[in-house]
Amino acid sequence: MTFQIWGWRREDASQVLAWAPHAERGGAMPCKTLATKDPTAVERANLLNMAKLSIKGLIESALSFGRTLDSDYPPLQQFFVVMEHCLKHGLKVRKSFLSYNKTIWGPLELVEKLYPEAEEIGASVRDLPGLKTPLGRARAWLRLALMQKKMADYLRCLIIQRDLLSEFYEYHALMMEEEGAVIVGLLVGLNVIDANLCVKGEDLDSQVGVIDFSMYLKNEEDIGNKERNVQIAAILDQKNYVEELNRQLNSTVSSLHSRVDSLEKSNTKLIEELAIAKNNIIKLQEENHQLRSENKMILMKTQQHLEVTKVDVETELQTYKHSRQGLDEMYNDARRQLREESQLRQDVENELSVQVSMKHEIELAMKLLEKDIHEKQDTLIGLRQQLEEVKAINIEMYQKLQGYEDGLKEKNEIIARLEEKTNKITVAMRQLEQSDNDLLTQTRTIAMSLVKCASSDTQDQYKLVKDISF
Numbered sequence: 001m002t003f004q005i006w007g008w009r010r011e012d013a014s015q016v017l018a019w020a021p022h023a024e025r026g027g028a029m030p031c032k033t034l035a036t037k038d039p040t041a042v043e044r045a046n047l048l049n050m051a052k053l054s055i056k057g058l059i060e061s062a063l064s065f066g067r068t069l070d071s072d073y074p075p076l077q078q079f080f081v082v083m084e085h086c087l088k089h090g091l092k093v094r095k096s097f098l099s100y101n102k103t104i105w106g107p108l109e110l111v112e113k114l115y116p117e118a119e120e121i122g123a124s125v126r127d128l129p130g131l132k133t134p135l136g137r138a139r140a141w142l143r144l145a146l147m148q149k150k151m152a153d154y155l156r157c158l159i160i161q162r163d164l165l166s167e168f169y170e171y172h173a174l175m176m177e178e179e180g181a182v183i184v185g186l187l188v189g190l191n192v193i194d195a196n197l198c199v200k201g202e203d204l205d206s207q208v209g210v211i212d213f214s215m216y217l218k219n220e221e222d223i224g225n226k227e228r229n230v231q232i233a234a235i236l237d238q239k240n241y242v243e244e245l246n247r248q249l250n251s252t253v254s255s256l257h258s259r260v261d262s263l264e265k266s267n268t269k270l271i272e273e274l275a276i277a278k279n280n281i282i283k284l285q286e287e288n289h290q291l292r293s294e295n296k297m298i299l300m301k302t303q304q305h306l307e308v309t310k311v312d313v314e315t316e317l318q319t320y321k322h323s324r325q326g327l328d329e330m331y332n333d334a335r336r337q338l339r340e341e342s343q344l345r346q347d348v349e350n351e352l353s354v355q356v357s358m359k360h361e362i363e364l365a366m367k368l369l370e371k372d373i374h375e376k377q378d379t380l381i382g383l384r385q386q387l388e389e390v391k392a393i394n395i396e397m398y399q400k401l402q403g404y405e406d407g408l409k410e411k412n413e414i415i416a417r418l419e420e421k422t423n424k425i426t427v428a429m430r431q432l433e434q435s436d437n438d439l440l441t442q443t444r445t446i447a448m449s450l451v452k453c454a455s456s457d458t459q460d461q462y463k464l465v466k467d468i469s470f
Contacts, residue, residue, distance in 0.1 A: 040172040048179045054082040055186045062193045069195045090173020105134035107168045108141050114157040136205035143197045152187035
């Protein structure tokens with residue numbers, strides 16, 4: 001970190017910041033132990049000590065000052081300078097086309113995304129006409145945040161998001177370490193200060209941030225003045241407390257007076273309501289006496305009516321008993337009839353199942369008979385074809401017999417044989433016709449038995465039986 005204050009080197013500034021916490025006690029002991037540590041850690045510790053001194057001195061001086069602070073107040077100016085140095089510590093250098101840029105406006109502008117209420121302050125800073133540089137906008141942002149009393153809240157949201165801060169700060173920067181959280185905690189105490197800063201007309205771009213260490217070097221006279229200021233502040237605090245207590249007591253007395261008036265009004269209303277309630281009670285007592293007398297009359301009438309209804313109920317009970325006996329007898333008869341009907345229904349269902357099974361058997365027999373008839377008809381057709389073939393052969397042989405006189409004898413023998421065959425075939429045909437007639441008679445008898453047994457057959461079955469019979 002390049003730390004140039006009044007032309008000093010970084011080592012000189014570190015020694016001055018190291019003994020700054022002891023300046024409050026009037027001492028000037030440089031901290032030699034910090035020289036052996038990491039230079040960045042020493043810088044963070046020095047800046048933290050300066051922030052503590054600046055915030056403490058600002059709060060004490062503001063309380064002793066006793067009024068709203070303005071931009072010309074020296075402790076307030078030094079506070080902004082110290083805060084600027086704290087925010088610049090470890091800031092990364094942004095390279096551009098023309099030069100190197102190192103400003104704190106980038107991380108402060110990031111607060112708007114993390115804290116929605118900070119959008120208003122960011123817009124106000126960007127709308128200021130006199131600001132031309134990012135550093136001037138950052139200084140204006142710090143002043144507006146102090147006036148809003150939300151600087152600690154804004155920076156707390158910023159240091160929590162270290163992954164976002166790493167884009168702007170080095171890993172050893174003050175805002176990335178614990179010292180940043182300590183400074184944010186110290187900034188909470190600034191909420192007791194009222195500041196009225198005119199940012200619009202102030203030249204914030206060209207100001208030089210120089211820490212004035214003379215404000216934190218104290219002697220014995222300063223210590224005595226400090227004690228007197230503390231006593232004066234205590235007296236002012238007591239006076240303010242007494243005035244506030246008196247104001248609260250006056251307000252309580254006025255509220256008590258108003259409550260007494262309201263209680264008196266409510267008391268008069270209650271007295272009037274009590275008189276009305278008494279009159280209502282007298283009327284209700286008279287109505288109660290009337291209702292009691294009416295209740296006695298109603299009770300007597302109800303007793304008489306109960307006696308009459310009791311006699312009627314007894315007679316109705318006797319008639320109910322007689323009617324119940326008759327109903328029991330009717331119920332037993334109906335139950336017996338139901339059993340008989342159910343038994344008959346069961347018998348009918350059994351017979352129906354037997355008839356159905358017989359029907360299936362008859363249908364199966366019919367199908368077998370039809371198959372046998374078709375087979376015999378096929379054989380009959382085959383025999384007829386053979387007969388026709390034999391006749392054709394016979395005719396052919398007879399023609400050959402006429403054509404061949406030499407083989408007449410042989411032909412006659414062949415003809416005789418053929419005639420024997422024809423005779424045999426005719427006999428077989430007659431036998432087949434006789435068996436066919438027998439089958440037809442059997443099918444007719446079966447059909448007639450089906451007509452007699454299954455009277456509930458359909459029209460199609462009747463047609464089938466008719467066709468078979470003919």
